[in-house]
Amino acid sequence: MRIDQNRLWSDLMTLGAIGALPLGGNDRMALTDADRDGRSLFRLWCEQEGLSVTTDGMGNMFARREGTDPSLPPVLAGSHLDTQSPGGKFDGPLGVLGALAAVRALNAAGRTTKRSIEVVNWTNEEGARFMPGLMGSAVFADAMPLETAYASVDRGGRVFGEELARIRNKGPVPVGGRPVDAYFELHIEQGPLLEEMGITIGAVTHSHYSLMADITCHGENAHIQSMPMLGRRNALVGAARLIAEIDRVGRAHAPAGSASAVTIDLWPNNRINIPHRAVFGYGLIHPDKEGLASMEAAIEAAAAVIATETGLTFETTFQRRRDPVFFTEELIALTETVATDLNLSVTRMLTRPGHDAFNMLRVCPTALVFVPCRGGISHNELEFCEPEHCAAGANVLLHALIQRADR
Numbered sequence: 001m002r003i004d005q006n007r008l009w010s011d012l013m014t015l016g017a018i019g020a021l022p023l024g025g026n027d028r029m030a031l032t033d034a035d036r037d038g039r040s041l042f043r044l045w046c047e048q049e050g051l052s053v054t055t056d057g058m059g060n061m062f063a064r065r066e067g068t069d070p071s072l073p074p075v076l077a078g079s080h081l082d083t084q085s086p087g088g089k090f091d092g093p094l095g096v097l098g099a100l101a102a103v104r105a106l107n108a109a110g111r112t113t114k115r116s117i118e119v120v121n122w123t124n125e126e127g128a129r130f131m132p133g134l135m136g137s138a139v140f141a142d143a144m145p146l147e148t149a150y151a152s153v154d155r156g157g158r159v160f161g162e163e164l165a166r167i168r169n170k171g172p173v174p175v176g177g178r179p180v181d182a183y184f185e186l187h188i189e190q191g192p193l194l195e196e197m198g199i200t201i202g203a204v205t206h207s208h209y210s211l212m213a214d215i216t217c218h219g220e221n222a223h224i225q226s227m228p229m230l231g232r233r234n235a236l237v238g239a240a241r242l243i244a245e246i247d248r249v250g251r252a253h254a255p256a257g258s259a260s261a262v263t264i265d266l267w268p269n270n271r272i273n274i275p276h277r278a279v280f281g282y283g284l285i286h287p288d289k290e291g292l293a294s295m296e297a298a299i300e301a302a303a304a305v306i307a308t309e310t311g312l313t314f315e316t317t318f319q320r321r322r323d324p325v326f327f328t329e330e331l332i333a334l335t336e337t338v339a340t341d342l343n344l345s346v347t348r349m350l351t352r353p354g355h356d357a358f359n360m361l362r363v364c365p366t367a368l369v370f371v372p373c374r375g376g377i378s379h380n381e382l383e384f385c386e387p388e389h390c391a392a393g394a395n396v397l398l399h400a401l402i403q404r405a406d407r
């Protein structure tokens with residue numbers, strides 16, 4: 001049994017027409033009108049396959065194909081339909097539409113399963129508009145209170161809970177709190193390794209050590225034209241110097257580690273004032289605990305030097321650490337077996353980015369399955385996954401789902 005590669009590709013391209021960007025990418029940030037429209041299309045396709053679609057209080061969507069024993073906990077497979085801005089057509093949608101393709105193949109073959117299968121679209125995986133990311137699955141897995149998610153505010157001051165209601169996706173079903181047999185997530189690798197190795201399927205074993213933080217640089221206001229140059233304490237200069245150091249630390253620890261600053265806010269941020277405050281966010285990632293610690297130490301040392309030289313001060317105002325999560329050995333082995341049976345090359349590997357599957361590990365046995373993407377490019381309009389690789393991943397999903405749902 002195989003999924004319909006042409007239909008899966010056509011689904012990916014059709015969904016990609018919603019929130020389409022000029023270079024071929026997508027902008028369907030969570031709870032925007034484009035996200036709403038993408039959800040509606042997904043719902044239509046599910047209902048056309050005879051699935052019953054429910055939406056929970058977080059807007060997570062579950063499209064259920066009933067098993068022969070509906071009393072058993074279901075097997076879930078999916079990912080997310082929201083994107084970065086700009087984002088690509090594959091990061092997220094491949095996991096959702098690949099799972100739908102698997103269900104279509106079961107329907108076409110008239111193949112029943114013992115357990116029910118549910119195709120999932122998790123709300124706000126990306127965290128592009130409302131922080132943090134992985135939000136829908138976090139609330140489902142009881143890793144975040146529903147009220148905390150509802151209270152998240154975007155840069156325009158709009159509130160998550162209100163936007164969810166506005167796009168009519170605040171469903172009546174309680175979030176989580178129900179047994180799930182297993183969760184499978186298919187995703188593009190978002191890195192270059194599979195492509196470089198010429199391998200089609202990655203069975204993800206675990207994730208990296210990572211850190212996100214905000215640093216505030218404190219300086220002093222002054223008139224841009226009149227303040228003597230040697231007395232200036234420009235917070236933007238401190239931020240710029242430390243940001244450049246963070247980049248240098250990342251390059252020194254490559255390819256295993258990486259470090260980049262990605263956001264900046266500045267006060268008062270006008271053309272006539274030396275700024276007194278800059279806040280910038282950065283992220284570190286490394287497969288080893290020692291590697292991450294050495295990057296942190298190098299950044300701290302650089303901040304101390306810059307502070308001494310400039311009279312500016314640095315203060316960490318936010319920090320989130322994530323230790324590796326380890327995927328379920330039984331399902332990693334199942335992914336390998338299924339891929340091999342399908343004559344697909346497969347390797348065990350780590351993930352760098354976080355995924356909804358991280359949260360689902362708190363609920364049930366979980367597998368994360370990677371396929372290559374061109375040049376490792378992601379969170380970019382040019383993100384691309386070959387049709388054959390999309391189909392290969394969905395075929396692995398199909399057969400893993402059959403095995404698991406017949407238990």
Ligand SMILES: [Zn+2]
Nearest residue numbers: 091092125187
């Ligand atoms: Zn994703």
